[in-house]
Amino acid sequence: MSPKVYSLAIDRERCKGCELCVDFCPRTVLALSPKLNSRGQHYAFVTAPANCIGCAQCSDICPDAAIEIDEGVPSHA
């Protein structure tokens, strides 16, 4: 049986670059982008989507509800 696949969406305008998701992710899926959002903050982005196990620790720890997670093959995979 093929392992489950997860896709993450991070709202870069909600994200304030606190990096809690990066720190708490057990699979180094996330990193802080060198780019800035319109509020001048670095935002988190998905650097290794294939590593994601859907544990949702990132969406739990995110104070800004910036991360959404779906299970399944994304249409643009």
Add this chain to the structure above:
Amino acid sequence: MRKRVLMNGNDAIGEGAIRAGCDAYFGYPITPQNELTSYMANHMQAHGRVFIQAESEVAAVNMVFGAAVTGRRAMTSSSSPGISLKQEGLSYLAAAELPSVIVNVQRGGPGLGNIAPSQSDYFQATKGGGHGDYHLIVLAPYTVQEMHDFTINAFALADRYRNPVMLLTDGRLGQMMEPLTLYSGLPHKIPPKPWALTGARGRKPNHIRSLLLEEGALEQRNLHLQAKYKTIMNELVGYDEYLTHDATVLVVAYGSSARIARGAVDQARAKGVKAGLLRPITLWPFPRARIRQLARKVHGILVVEMSAGQMIEDVQLSAGDRIPIAFEGRMGGGIPEESAVVRAMQRLAKSSPRSARK
């Protein structure tokens, strides 16, 4: 059949509130208004309404805030030091435009003072004891009947203008017993309150707030409030007159002082002084125009108040400086004697330049 009963002023306010449809009363004990709090404790629950003896006057006025945000009719009462505690709440109620009724049964001050009656909270009530540019509508009853009737009106006015309304009375009126006819009509209809917080079913969420940090927003709120106050000043001024048609000495007094002044007017007339009484019913808005009008023909004005002289400033502002304006009062819970008021009227009649010219 209209019921005629003998009641004390505080109880008459309580019964008036219940007949006006008061949904919630929150109070805290303080003399000389305790009869009102216990009247509400005894009667509100029987009518299925809310009664809470709050932990403080501060908590009580904030419970009124909470009840008022739901669109319900809410009231609190206290006496001078407790009303001081409520000032923050009154500013918030006015700012958020929450209909509400507040009763101040005044006692001697400042500080803890005493439990005797006074009228030394006039400034606090009419000039705003709380912070910011706001006004309460202030009503001043002078009989137990008016204690009852004005309470009923207060709820209607609060809803009509979306404003807190204060009943400014004193310990003497609160505790005296007089016959009165109880209101036998229905409560005034509550207007629709689309702004109320009832749960956002079928509509966008409502917010009740007075914190307006966005650029220009607070100024807009203030402009709106000032326009409302102007409307109230045009529509709501209330006063009563006694023998003013040919008076040369005008007495201006409200509440218990008006009762004394009325008797003094009769006595003065018997002694040859053509005295008359103007009794403000609304202390805010103040009957400026009528006093200005009367000031053109009388020879002098005597203000009677149980204070160091507070309402006299509004009389001076209204009347100008062409005629003498004198003051007769007692402080610290003292009650002016009728004879002293009569003598003050006689002095005024004698000393006024207009009398001399006559």
Add this chain to the structure above:
Amino acid sequence: MSPSRKPSKTSRRSVYHRPVSLVNKPTHFCPGCGHGTAHKLIAEVLDSLKIREKTIGVAPVGCAVMAYYYLNCDISEAAHGRTPAVATGIKRCLPDRIVFSYQGDGDLAAIGMAETIHAANRGENITVIFVNNSVYGMTGGQMAPTTLSGQKTVTSPCGRDARTMGSPIRVCELLNTLDAPWHIERVALDSPAGIRKTRKALLTAFKGQMEGKGYSLIEILSPCPIHMRLSPMEAVRFVKEGMIPAFPLGVFRMGGKPAV
């Protein structure tokens, strides 16, 4: 602002989506602030219990004064500390609505301590959410009733000295001496597990209110990176290692009797 992402056509299920009860607007809270998390959890609970349209919240004075910008339900302000009194007025007039108050350290445990204790003592059927981040955030980081002994703040620059400034107040323990409260619990935003426990505690509290059980207070230990003068991750660690020892977690009261 990118829109909330719907599951794509080949997805099977949503693992996490932003709750409807959370307004889709970036918050003014600092990066890593626990208020954002607490707001998010409340919104999740309103969604999952389907009570958004019958809920009325009361916002404090403090960093969360603008709760009405972020929570998609009826909300009233309150004067500083008076939140439980306002909530009492609302709930007594509309007993079938769900009423919660949301407060910080100063609002609940300093200026509002009387209102806090008496609403609890009367057993008002409301849910009180107490965000304890050990400082006063909005006004610049002053000492709070919950500031730890020795903790440096703007008004305890040499560290909180018990001899002149008192010691931290444990609100759950204090309220647990009263007869009336139904549910008193302390949780912490110190980890994803802590956040899940917080979510569960809030769910239980709101459900209890729906069932007319009585007063609930959920104290949420929370990071305040800016005024703790720590990075967001260090602040979360401080909640775990510094605050939890001073404010033990757990259910103090469930079902109207002290659990301990």
